[in-house]
Amino acid sequence: MASITIDGIVKQFGGNTVLQNLSLHIPDGAFYTLLGPSGCGKTTLLRCIAGFYEPDAGRLLFDKDDVTRVSTHHRDIGMVFQDYALFPDKTAFDNVAYGLRARRVAKPEISRRVTEALDKVGLGALADRYPAQMSGGQRQRVALARALVIRPRVLLMDEPLSNLDAKMRLQMRDVILDLVREAGITTVFVTHDQEEALAMSDRIAIMDRGRIAQLGTPEELYGTPVNAYVADFIGSANVLQVKTSASSEGAPHVRYELAGHTLNGVADAADAAAPAGAGVLIARPEDLSLMAPAPHVPNAVLGQVLRRQYLGFKTAYRIQLDSGPEIRVELHAGNTVADFHQGDRVQVLVPADCRVVAA
Numbered sequence: 001m002a003s004i005t006i007d008g009i010v011k012q013f014g015g016n017t018v019l020q021n022l023s024l025h026i027p028d029g030a031f032y033t034l035l036g037p038s039g040c041g042k043t044t045l046l047r048c049i050a051g052f053y054e055p056d057a058g059r060l061l062f063d064k065d066d067v068t069r070v071s072t073h074h075r076d077i078g079m080v081f082q083d084y085a086l087f088p089d090k091t092a093f094d095n096v097a098y099g100l101r102a103r104r105v106a107k108p109e110i111s112r113r114v115t116e117a118l119d120k121v122g123l124g125a126l127a128d129r130y131p132a133q134m135s136g137g138q139r140q141r142v143a144l145a146r147a148l149v150i151r152p153r154v155l156l157m158d159e160p161l162s163n164l165d166a167k168m169r170l171q172m173r174d175v176i177l178d179l180v181r182e183a184g185i186t187t188v189f190v191t192h193d194q195e196e197a198l199a200m201s202d203r204i205a206i207m208d209r210g211r212i213a214q215l216g217t218p219e220e221l222y223g224t225p226v227n228a229y230v231a232d233f234i235g236s237a238n239v240l241q242v243k244t245s246a247s248s249e250g251a252p253h254v255r256y257e258l259a260g261h262t263l264n265g266v267a268d269a270a271d272a273a274a275p276a277g278a279g280v281l282i283a284r285p286e287d288l289s290l291m292a293p294a295p296h297v298p299n300a301v302l303g304q305v306l307r308r309q310y311l312g313f314k315t316a317y318r319i320q321l322d323s324g325p326e327i328r329v330e331l332h333a334g335n336t337v338a339d340f341h342q343g344d345r346v347q348v349l350v351p352a353d354c355r356v357v358a359a
């Protein structure tokens with residue numbers, strides 16, 4: 001077990017800089033997820049931590065040990081891949097035993113630890129099966145047991161759930177979390193599935209073209225995304241260009257123009273000093289609400305229902321704001337406000353704590 005310090009890592013392929021001076025500290029025992037769209041550099045970063053790639057600049061530390069130039073098999077890491085990467089000609093037992101045999105662990109101890117590891121992942125009865133005789137979920141459990149049985153300092157997982165069906169993915173989330181929590185092992189998990197990231201992580205690093213756009217707890221990323229990219233990547237958000245001006249209440253409050261109305265919002269701390277200009281309103285559909293048009297309602301914008309979609313636990317609306325953009329609103333079942341239909345005139349209520357960030 002060890003903390004991981006990534007200090008100013010740069011990685012280039014040809015002329016293409018894939019990791020741009022990236023720094024990140026992962027405390028001992030924490031579960032961190034790298035999340036981002038295809039090609040943002042998640043796997044490259046994981047491979048630098050694993051030692052498959054040597055960075056062009058920067059350092060990598062496990063605790064205080066500089067492992068930047070240490071080879072993969074001396075880094076003491078466990079790895080789990082999307083495609084399991086099991087040996088097809090070895091049984092589950094022998095797959096899990098492989099790392100211990102390579103480390104010349106005594107036979108009785110190998111037997112004890114492998115049996116224990118297979119039991120932990122619920123495969124005690126399948127020790128003699130070959131990978132081809134197992135389901136995807138079972139194979140991934142073998143891969144997990146194989147990674148953990150060597151008691152690595154760091155566990156690295158590259159999209160380990162993406163080849164599994166939806167139900168198995170949910171089950172394996174719990175299996176993984178139970179095992180890594182019990183072992184107290186520092187884990188770096190790569191996914192492009194935002195729900196998986198939210199459900200599993202202590203902290204999520206959202207990556208954008210080789211940089212970290214935001215690092216935070218799931219609640220921080222969802223509740224206070226620093227920019228439109230993060231807001232749009234985690235959950236869904238209305239991301240609307242607005243013109244901002246200073247609020248009489250002072251920072252962090254800000255006023256902004258949306259579809260001909262002046263509303264109150266909250267500015268990002270970094271932008272609070274310069275409130276006048278172009279901004280971006282970030283409003284989650286579930287934070288907005290609807291009412292029939294009425295005079296003198298603060299923080300409301302007029303529009304018309306373009307589409308109403310009933311989704312059981314919620315109803316999703318697309319509203320065309322009068323001489324403004326479209327905006328999405330979601331009302332949850334049990335919400336007592338009246339229902340609206342296509343063509344209805346409505347007033348969209350935008351809470352005054354909705355955030356406006358730099359454009």
Ligand SMILES: Nc1ncnc2c1ncn2[C@@H]1O[C@H](COP(=O)(O)OP(=O)(O)OP(=O)(O)O)[C@@H](O)[C@H]1O
Nearest residue numbers: 013014018036037038039040041042043044045192
């Ligand atoms: N070995 C390599 N040689 C050249 N370019 C590479 C190599 N590995 C990755 N790249 C490039 O680096 C960029 C980042 O790739 P990376 O695999 O790290 O992205 P990712 O975020 O993991 O994407 P995905 O979710 O699709 O796996 C891509 O543009 C990719 O084409």
